[in-house]
Amino acid sequence: MTGRPLTFLVPEGIDDPARVSGGNVYDRRMRDGLGSRGWRVTTVETSDGSGATSALREVPRGATVLVDGLVALRAPEAVAAAAARVRTVVLAHMVAAAFPDATAPTVAAERLALTAAGHVVVTSRWTAEELHRRGLAAPDRVTIAPPGVDVPAEHSLSAAGKEPPRLDLLCVGVVAPHKGQDVLLAALDRLQGRGWTCRIVGSSRPFGAFASSVTRAAQRFSGRVQLTGVLDGPQLAAEYRRSALLVAPSRVESSGMAIAEARGHGVPVLAAQVGGIPDTVAGGGAVLVPPGDPVALAAALDAWMMDPALRRRLRAEARAARAGLPTWAGTVAALSTALESS
Structure with missing residues (x-):
C-alpha cells in the first residue's frame, strides 16, 4: 500500500x-x-x-x-x-x-x-x-x-421545488442543550392554533436527561411533535424532501451541517443568529433570530406560516443557493x- x-x-x-x-x-x-x-x-x-x-x-x-x-x-x-x-x-x-x-x-x-x-x-x-x-x-x-454538501439531482427534489402542501417543520441534530430543541418547543407552544407539524431528528443518547425533558415536553402537543431518533442516508433525505422548513434553534454552532444539507435540498432555514450559522446561510433562503429566544422564534415562525409569499421567496432563494454550496x-x-x- x-x-x-x-x-x-x-x-x-x-x-x-x-x-x-x-x-x-x-x-x-x-x-x-x-x-x-x-x-x-x-x-x-x-x-x-x-x-x-x-x-x-x-x-x-x-x-x-x-x-x-x-x-x-x-x-x-x-x-x-x-x-x-x-x-x-x-x-x-x-x-x-x-x-x-x-x-x-x-x-x-x-x-x-x-x-x-x-x-x-x-x-x-x-x-x-x-x-x-x-x-x-x-x-x-x-x-x-x-x-x-451532497446536492441531490434536480429530479430527486420533491414536487420539482414547489412548496410542500403542509407546514411540516424539521429540526436535525443531537438532542442536546446547545442545539436548543427546548427553545423550539417553547416557541411552538405559542403557535398551537396553527396547522404545523414538527419532526425532531437526532440521537437522544449523549445528553439523556435533556433528551428526556424534551420528550416529555413534546407529549403535550398530542402527536404534532415527533422525535424520530437517528436517521441517516435515504431516511434523512426523505425528511428533507417532505419538509417545508428546517428550524435550527442552536445556542452554540460552529457551522451547522444540517443547515447546509437542507440548503442542498432547496429547503429554507429558520435559525439562530449564532456562531457560524450566518456564513452557512449566506446567499439567501434563511431567516435568522436571536439565540435562546422562544418569543422571537415563535414570531418568525408565525410570520412564515401566515405569509405564502414569504414562503415562496425563501424556497426560491434556497434553491438558487444550491449552486454555490x-x-x-x-x-x-x-x-x-x-x-x-x-
Whole structure:
C-alpha cells in the first residue's frame, strides 16, 4: 500500500449509525477522501484519554497525526507531547470554551492542545476567528475547511421545488442543550392554533436527561411533535424532501451541517443568529433570530406560516443557493493542504 502515512485519531464509534453527528460525518468523509489525495490513513478510534495517549505515543517520529478535537480534549498533555516529535494537526469542530456550561478543566485542556498543535483545521470562519480572539490559535496556524454538501439531482427534489402542501417543520441534530430543541418547543407552544407539524431528528443518547425533558415536553402537543431518533442516508433525505422548513434553534454552532444539507435540498432555514450559522446561510433562503429566544422564534415562525409569499421567496432563494454550496472534494483538498504544510 503506497501513499504518505497519516494517523487519524477519532472518537470511538464514528461509523455507529446510532451515534450519527455532524462531527462523525465530517470525520468519515475526511478519512475516506484523503486517500484520493495521496494519504495512507490509519484510523484509530479512542474512547478515553488513556487510549488517545497510547495511540499518540505509537506515532513514529516525524510522521503526521490528525487528532479530532474531542479526542484532543481528552488527552491534551499527550497532544502537546506528540507535537514535539511529530507533525500534529487538530481538527476542531467546535470551540469548547464558547459553550455556556464549559468547565475550567475543559477550557484549560482545549488551550493546551490547540496552542501546542502545529496546525488547527476548523469548519467555519467563525471558529477560526473565535480561536484567534481567545488566543488559542493565530490565523497563520489555522485552515478553514467547511463541510461539503451532497446536492441531490434536480429530479430527486420533491414536487420539482414547489412548496410542500403542509407546514411540516424539521429540526436535525443531537438532542442536546446547545442545539436548543427546548427553545423550539417553547416557541411552538405559542403557535398551537396553527396547522404545523414538527419532526425532531437526532440521537437522544449523549445528553439523556435533556433528551428526556424534551420528550416529555413534546407529549403535550398530542402527536404534532415527533422525535424520530437517528436517521441517516435515504431516511434523512426523505425528511428533507417532505419538509417545508428546517428550524435550527442552536445556542452554540460552529457551522451547522444540517443547515447546509437542507440548503442542498432547496429547503429554507429558520435559525439562530449564532456562531457560524450566518456564513452557512449566506446567499439567501434563511431567516435568522436571536439565540435562546422562544418569543422571537415563535414570531418568525408565525410570520412564515401566515405569509405564502414569504414562503415562496425563501424556497426560491434556497434553491438558487444550491449552486454555490461547498463540496466534500473541496473540504478534503483543504484538509490535505493543511496536513502537507503543517
